[in-house]
Each structure stands twice: as C-alpha cells, then as structure tokens.
Amino acid sequence: MKVGLIGFGKAGSAVAHVLNEDPRYSLEWIATRSGSPSSVELGGASIPVTALDRETLADWLDLHPVDALVDFSNAGAAAVYSTEVMRRGLTLVTAISSYDEEQLAEIRAMGEHAKVLCSPNITVGINFLIMAARLLREIAPFADVEILEQHFREKPEVSGTAKKIAEHLDVGGEKITSMRLGGIVGHHEVIFGFPYQTVRLIHDSIRREAFGTGAAFALNELRHCANGFYTFDDLLMKRVRAQLMQP
Template sequence: MTRVIVAGPRGKMGSEALRMIEKQEDLELVACLDHKYAGSQVKDFDELPHLDATFYDDIQTCFNAVSADVLVDLTTPEYGYIHTKTALEYGIRPVVGTTGFTDEQLQELTDMAEDKETGVVIAPNFALGAVLMMQFAKWAAKYFQDVEIIEKHHDKKLDAPSGTAAKTAQLIQDVRETKKQGHPDEKETIMGARGADIDGMKIHSMRLPGLVAHQEVVFGSNGENLTIKHDSFHRESFMTGVKLAIDHVMKLDILVYGLENLLE
C-alpha cells in the first residue's frame, strides 16, 4: 500500500486526484495540504470523496504527524517548489503536476534528489495523449524545420506558455537546427503578435473560460502542413498519468522530468 498526501485537494486537479486515489486498492490517502481548513477531514466537504484524511495548512506539521510515501503536488509553482524541497528533506517522494519552475529551480531539485537518492517525478502534463503528442512532434521535427506551437487553457491558469508547450519546444530543439522563421524583414505592428520566440519557433498561448488543456503543433513545408493536436476535455484525463507517476516514483532514486521518460 502506497501512502499518499495530496497538496491542493480542493482544486480541480486535486479533487480529481482524490477521486482517483479512492478507487485504487493499492493507494491510501493519509493527509492533505491546504492553506485553509486545517483540522478538517476530506469527508467534511460535499464535493470531495468520503475519506478520513485530515487537512493541514503547514507542510512540516503534516509530515511530522503522518507517515507517507508520496506527495502529489497540484498547487502553484511557488508552493510546488517549496513542497518538493521539503518532501525531499523528509524522504517523501514528490509527484508534481505544477508547471512554471525555473531552470535553476529544476537543477536544484535534481541535485537534491540525487543527493538524497529519492525519486521525484515532475510532469508538465499527466495526460498520456499529450505525452504522445509531444513525442510525435519531436519525431516530426526531424523532417519539418518550420513549426509553431499553439496552446489553449482555461483562464485560471497562472503560467504562460504552459509547461507542456515549453516541454514540446525543448524536445523539438533537441532535433531541430536553430532557424528564424517567417520573413527576414517581418515587423510586429502590435507587440507580441507573433508570439514567444524559442530558437526561432513561435509559441502562442490562449486563455479562455470553457477550455481545459489543448495544444496543437503545426509544421509547415513546401505545399503541405502537418498538425499534431491533443485535447483534454476533462481533468479525469490526467489521472492515468498521475497513477503511473506514483507507481514509478517509488522505484526511482533520481528526478525525472516529463512523463514520457516513464513510458516504455
């Protein structure tokens, strides 16, 4: 039985994670981290599963009060970074769905995980379809040098571009020679109209109510376009990946960034 703490249990992703854990015979929810309602039980909230796990508003108090194997963090970059560091200090394995970490923070966490010999999984996207979309894009980038990434998310998302878009761009960079796309004399008459620039490729971020998580990677060549697209219409789509990460993090002694590194 793997004992799990969930940070961010009242959020849309966190509450979905609680429902997933409730259905798994090999997982046990032992506590939740939340900035409100310390001392409450999960079952006290009508919208959450009928579970006995207690809410804590202080991470060290939580870790000292309960025995846990894994911390599933679905909060914000600021708190996710602090939670991950603290979990490693306590020998608890983090599974992190929070995006927006800086390169310096990721390197620090990587070094810390290696020093502690404790597994960490940080995944920009837990949807298996999205992970495959990124891998397909990397494959296609070997043959199509001109590419733009369009990502669309709900209007409550804090970071732009999304972690998935940034990860996709990184994967494409691994196989693509730097190229400045578009006309050499191109000018933006409105600043930002052409999107963010990474190695000459463009990333565009859309934020609207009604969206969940959507991305398309559009490649262009002479006389043809190739579009690789993925849509998550419900946060339940992320839970297969969360469960996969929980299972794998128990076997790791390093930090793994990206769910694709856990797939065969």
C-alpha cells in the same frame, strides 16, 4: 501505496478523486496552505486535511506515514517538504510549472535520496504528443511548425506546456498562437507543414481528472525505478524501449 496530496485547488481536487478511486493507492491525507477544513469527503471516505508547515510536517508524517507525495500546489511548497522527502526516501511526483532555477535545483537534489518526477504538464497524452513531435521534427527538420494552444477565458498567460513544446522543437515563441475561449480546459496542437502534406498532432484535456491519471501512471512507473530525478519523457521512453524489445 500510501499517498499524501499537496494542494487542493481545481487540479488538486480532481487528482484527489482519481487517486482515491484507484485501488493501487490509498490517499492518506491532503495538505493545503490553510489546513481547513479539517477533512474532505471523497467516495464515502473522510480524508484528513493538514496545513503545509515546515515546523509540523515531520510530526505529521510520523503520525500519518506515506510512501509518496503528489504536489499540485505552488512552487514554494518544495522548500517545506524537501528535507522530509530526502530523509524518509519518499517518492515525489510534482506537477508545478513555475519553478525558478534555484527551486528546480532543489527538486533535482531530492533525486539523490528519493525517486522524483517533475513534469509541468502531467497528462500522459500531452507528453506522448511532445515525444511524437520531437521525433517528427528530427525526421523532417525542413517542415514548417506552428503551435496552437487554447484555454479557458480566464487564463491570462501563454501556456507553459506550449512553451515547453516550442523549446523541445527548437522554435521561438512567435510560433505559438494562443486562444482564450469559454471553459476549454486545455487544447494543444502541433502543426507540421510539408510541401505536399500536413501533419497535425492534437491533445485535448477534457477534464482535470486527466492530471490524476497522469500522476497515477507516474507513481506506478516510479515503483520500478532507482532513486533519481525523472521527467515524464523518461518514463514514456522506458515503456517505448520495452515495447520495441518485444518480438
């Protein structure tokens, strides 16, 4: 599968390395805001870099066709590529956490013409944690719930993933405790307090390459899906249902 990557910051760079090393995918190009440098070296290969521009994107895709786009840039990028995603039926995996309602509606609309996955945190582990936490919350709605999130010192805002966990568990933001320590990439912990036991569900992102393995998983799962808008939950539940069907 030929892939174009949008965004080459800390997360995008890590994702690029993972996709470039995965034999299932061919990283064809990287799009950034500035389009510079003109190329980057990954695993001995020179990957071309272009500026993400609505006026030139169609011509770029004609010259450098891909099957899928992976977006680790910013919420505004979708407006640049949405027309081409729908016109060409490109698979889209976006890991942007800051879409507003209008932008999210645009992402959903792309699913009418393409396979689209939108997941603010695209690591397999954190999405499995959320699924397990939702199940335990349903089994034991009487249990106390607290959410702990830890990140690197420079991260100012409350983790979007922690907010998503709270939303899924139907608890308020006051149940989230945030800590900023050194260079922690990401730690999320959901604590269930029972009368005579405690359950802790923990996920640690050790390196940002975890985002790349999540994107690679999503691309592979979307191969077997029809056009539509998907969340990471949808892909995981498909796997869970298949596992439960086995004798």
